[in-house]
Amino acid sequence: MASKENRRITDVGTLKALAHPLRADLYRLLCVERVATASQLAEHVDEAVSLVSYHLRKLAEHGLIEEAEPQTGDARERWWQPASDGVSIRDEDFRGEPAKAAAHLAATRLFHDQRADRYRRYLDERPTWNPEWNAASMDNESLMRLTPAELTSFKQELLSLLRKYDEQGQAAEAAGETEGREHVALYMYGFPFRV
Known part of the structure; x- marks a missing residue:
């Protein structure tokens, strides 16, 4: 059962597991969808199901996601969910050692770039959103x-x-x-x- 609290990431291995571009996208998608199969997620990221399954298993190995209760009667489907309500990554946990600090910096830059890409996508798609959503959006x-x-x-x-x-x-x-x-x-x- 998923924890209702954020998981604080303090080790480099877990940080590096999450800081892979596809894994970060898959983790965010799972947070949005709440439960999904590799096939469903593969459609969103336009990648092969086998590749998505591999990266989901890597996220699970680090306790970031976990298997969810099946949502259908198909026993071949493997359902996934986030293992917690979210994650927190704090600078203070990665100071002191150059390798830890470098991993934290690389992860932070990746997450920032992905956020900026998502916002740019919204800007490109803004004409397709109705006036209420455009008025409610903020910058x-x-x-x-x-x-x-x-x-x-x-x-x-x-x-x-x-x-x-x-x-x-x-x-x-x-x-x-x-x-x-x-x-x-x-x-x-x-x-x-x-x-």
Whole structure:
């Protein structure tokens, strides 16, 4: 049974397993779909089912995903689900050793590039979304002067707000309120910089 908490990744092996471009895509898809087979996921990523199955097994070896209850009567199908509500990867867990820090940096860059690609895809597809979705979508840049403690507090408040809306959306969907509901990606970055 999947844990309702984020899994904190602290070891390089698990980080590298997730930081493979196809595996990161498959993990995100599984988080969105909640349960799926390799065949279903292969359609989304336009890859061979055998390749997708291989990468799903690698994610499972590191405890990132797990087998799910079968959703159909077909015993040949193997169903997968995320092993937790998500993952967290913190810089503090990969400092100190150059190899760990390099793995963390490479993973962070990959995840950022994939997020940027997803946003660019939305921009290209924006004309196909209705005016309500385009008005609701956001792209914001705020430049502030904060202390580390203030940024940490700000981050905690944003994450709390995010959880509130996620839980509200999941409850509505579970109650059958699916009309007008779409997947929404929210990417936030908060970091210091000097001019």
